[in-house]
Amino acid sequence: MTSSTDSSVKDMFAQSAAVLSLPSPATFERFERRGGLTSALIYVMIAAVVSAVIAALFAGLHENVTFFGQLFSRLTTIPLGFLTFTGAVYLIGRSLFRGTGTYPEVAYSFALFYVPLSIVSTLISVIPILGWLVMFLISLAMIYFGFLAVQSSMNLRDQTQAIVTLVLAWIAQLVVTGVIGGLIGGLFLMGRAVTGN
Incomplete structure (x- = not known):
């Protein structure tokens, strides 16, 4: 059973289909309060698992790419990138432009198309x-x-404010995932050096 803050995966796929087939801030508005942060994260983890499995299966086609390296990196960087980006959208939209949305609304709205x-x-x-x-x-x-999602979830109808929010959030995501990715890559290389592989 679903509540206003917890939507099932089946419901989210139906909502995704609606958002993708009729893109507008109004369509996002219809769904932004039907799920919460937990639903958004579960949905994003589905994308991370699919991406990780496909990337890991095709890892053998590329030099210096390992099955477990692809699996681990996708399972960590996809949710981390999503959380960073949507968190930055929320903080920037609220701080710079006085957006009135909540973080769960932002995360849920973005998960529906992402x-x-x-x-x-x-x-x-x-x-x-x-x-x-x-x-x-x-x-x-x-x-x-x-x-469209930032206009709806943060209630930023001004197009310039929506664009600036997205650009700054993208920069924040690049910085955070770059630093974390570098740390994970460094740990992976250290592990290979220690084991001699």
């Missing part, structure tokens, strides 16, 4: 030439849906 698009992106990424073009188009779609 999860299906990232799963499609991961599935397409294994196709060499076509994969790059489709991934570029999916990246553009993510930007567009993010623009």
Whole structure:
């Protein structure tokens, strides 16, 4: 049974389909309070697991990429990147532009488009030439849906404020995930050096 703060995965896939097929701040408004942070994180972990498994299975096709390295990195960086980005959207929107949304609304709204698009992106990424073009188009779609979601979840109807919020959040995500990724990579290399592999 679902409550106003806890939505099932099945419900979220249906809400994702609605958001993707009828993109507008009003569509996001319909769903932003139907789930909470826990629902958003469970949904994002589905994308992380799918991405991790696919990347790990195809790790053997690339030099210096290991099965467990791909598995571990995707399972950590995807949720961390999502939390960092949505947290930055919330803090920047609230601090700089007096946005009135809550963090659970932001996380839930962004999860509704992020999860299906990232799963499609991961599935397409294994196709060499076509994969790059489709991934570029999916990246553009993510930007567009993010623009709509920030307008809805933070109640920032001014387009400039929404764009500035997204750009600053993207920079914050790059910095945080870069630092964490560097630390994880360093630990992985140290482990390989110690074991001699």
